Amino acid sequence: MKRERVSAIINLLEPSEALQPLTAIRPVGMLPFGGRYRLVDFQLSSVINAGIQNVMVTVPRSGRSVADHLRSGRDWSLNTIRGGLFLSPYNDLQLVAPEKKAALLHHYYDDSIQFLKCSQSEYSVVMSTRNVGNIDLKALLRYHEERNSPVTAVYKRVDPATLMPENTILQLTAKGDATAVVPLSKAKIGSQTKQVAKNVFRIFSRVFAGRLS
Secondary structure, three states: OOOOOEEEEEEOOOOOHHHOOOOOOOOHHHOEEOOOEEOHHHHHHHHHHOOOOEEEEEOOOOOHHHHHHHOOOHHHOOOOOOOEEEEEOOOOHHHOOHHHHHHHHOOOOHHHHHHHHHHOOOEEEEEEOOOOOOOOHHHHHHHHHHHOOOEEEEEEEEOHHHOOOOOEEEEEOOOOOEEEEEEHHHOOOOOOOOOEEEEEEEEEEEOOHHHHO
16 A cells, blocks of 8 residues: 555544443543553554554544553654644544534534545545454555445344444345444344344545545
8 A cells, every 4th residue: 555545543432331330531442452452453563554644543532541652653753844643632422422423523524524535535434443353444545435335334244133223234235235224123134144243433434636626
């Protein structure tokens, strides 16, 4: 991959109530894994292995634990003059007063749009830290380009009995095209359904410069 061709956004805003008190002062992506790593390290490894040099991390609340772990991005070779690691803090709308929330909704993605404008990337990948695993983003880009799709969503097939009502799944056509993302509680699943497509919140999308200008 060329350096400026792809940018990445890693979203740390995840449901965390079920993991209290571990997530009382840190987002899910900052939880330890294997005594040495943090969950966000999996996404960062996938990004760096693909040669992506423009990375923005959206941080809920103050994000002190995020800054302590990522610092300048040097451990991932992201402390560069051209591109590098960017933090976008305070993205948790649950902390906003109800009377201000409606106005802020229209500006929620301002930092992300500005980041994409400055990166001037042809493609962008949006990832979360809820799922542990490495993804070959180079292979995903090839898959995305071969099909000339505006958006490619990565998902896995799972037994619906293993999911929670708040989990989201993809509605797929017979050809495997995703038509909607819906909560499991609102999905129409037959009693004989053995597998559903669980959305893993990793989306590879083309950035249209005209729409961002």
